Amino acid sequence: xxxxxxxxxxxxxxxxxxxxxxxxxxxxxxxxxxxxxxxxxxxxxxxxxxxxxxxxxxxxxxxxxxxxxxxxxxxxxxxxxxxxxxxxxxxxxxxxxxxxxxxxxxxxxxxxxxxxxxxxxxxxxxxxxxxxxxxxxxxxxxxxxxxxxxxxxxxxxxxxxxxxxxxxxxxxxxxxxxxxxxxxxxxxxxxxxxxxxxxxxxxxxxxxxxxxxxxxxxxxxxxxxxxxxxxxxxxxxxxxxxxxxxxxxxxxxxxxxxxxxxxxxxxxxxxxxxxxxxxxxxxxxxxxxxxx
Numbered sequence: 469x470x471x472x473x474x475x476x477x478x479x480x481x482x483x484x485x486x487x488x489x490x491x492x493x494x495x496x497x498x499x500x501x502x503x504x505x506x507x508x509x510x511x512x513x514x515x516x517x518x519x520x521x522x523x524x525x526x527x528x529x530x531x532x533x534x535x536x537x538x539x540x541x542x543x544x545x546x547x548x549x550x551x552x553x554x555x556x557x558x559x560x561x562x563x564x565x566x567x568x569x570x571x572x573x574x575x576x577x578x579x580x581x582x583x584x585x586x587x588x589x590x591x592x593x594x595x596x597x598x599x600x601x602x603x604x605x606x607x608x609x610x611x612x613x614x615x616x617x618x619x620x621x622x623x624x625x626x627x628x629x630x631x632x633x634x635x636x637x638x639x640x641x642x643x644x645x646x647x648x649x650x651x652x653x654x655x656x657x658x659x660x661x662x663x664x665x666x667x668x669x670x671x672x673x674x675x676x677x678x679x680x681x682x683x684x685x686x687x688x689x690x691x692x693x694x695x696x697x698x699x700x701x702x703x704x705x706x707x708x709x710x711x712x713x714x715x716x717x718x719x720x721x722x723x724x725x726x727x728x729x730x731x732x733x734x735x736x737x738x739x740x741x742x743x744x745x746x747x748x749x750x751x752x753x754x755x756x757x758x759x760x
Contacts (some may be wrong), residue, residue, distance in 0.1 A: 520722035524753035557601035557610035602641035642681035642690030657751030682721035682730030695719035
């Protein structure tokens with residue numbers, strides 16, 4: 469589970485944060501037409517416009533820094549402590565992402581609901597688990613989900629317990645059959661195979677790649693996509709091969725605007741800059757931040 473999980477659950481420990489507010493540079497273009505299909509709801513959409521916002525979470529002070537894609541305004545929120553894992557998603561069904569963290573030490577989810585400001589806490593998971601965001605029952609809300617590397621089991625609170633995957637796999641939450649529900653999916657670095665429970669088995673990628681969930685052709689389905697740090701190339705099965713990014717970047721899956729498709733976007737820890745192909749170049753964040 470190596471590269472992708474490190475970027476999500478262990479990046480806070482791997483990168484030493486700088487405790488200064490991020491600076492924002494003007495976007496080099498910002499165009500919006502229509503949001504992604506509902507089955508591909510963007511996890512980091514804090515303003516409910518259907519597009520991903522540029523957002524980082526700073527482990528050093530637990531502050532979220534967000535640029536709203538709808539109007540460019542900035543939102544900051546202190547929520548979480550060093551060692552937490554950011555898991556922003558829409559947990560209350562109001563079509564806006566909630567500020568949320570998962571704490572490995574006690575397995576508790578801490579959420580500020582965007583609909584009413586209420587704080588929700590839920591114990592779900594144990595140290596060593598990998599928290600994921602996704603709507604696994606199609607009710608329009610993200611569920612409490614962890615994948616356990618020690619036994620390859622998915623635990624979805626109140627919905628399912630499913631053994632799918634083995635130690636070393638990378639869990640991926642995406643809707644691969646356009647039924648409006650996230651599927652149990654793992655990508656295996658040892659052979660580059662995607663295993664989507666009940667739907668597909670597909671070889672795509674090689675060891676060292678980072679799997680990226682996203683709908684790159686706007687058909688309502690997640691595509692098989694990997695980003696290769698060695699050459700900065702995105703490989704999307706049957707759709708595109710695109711060089712975008714350099715070694716050390718963090719690939720971001722999401723629809724950031726322009727059309728109802730996932731975009732080729734990377735965040736660069738060395739300078740805190742977001743690079744969206746044909747969309748924007750925006751400095752937002754500092755070394756040590758975790759892009760959301």
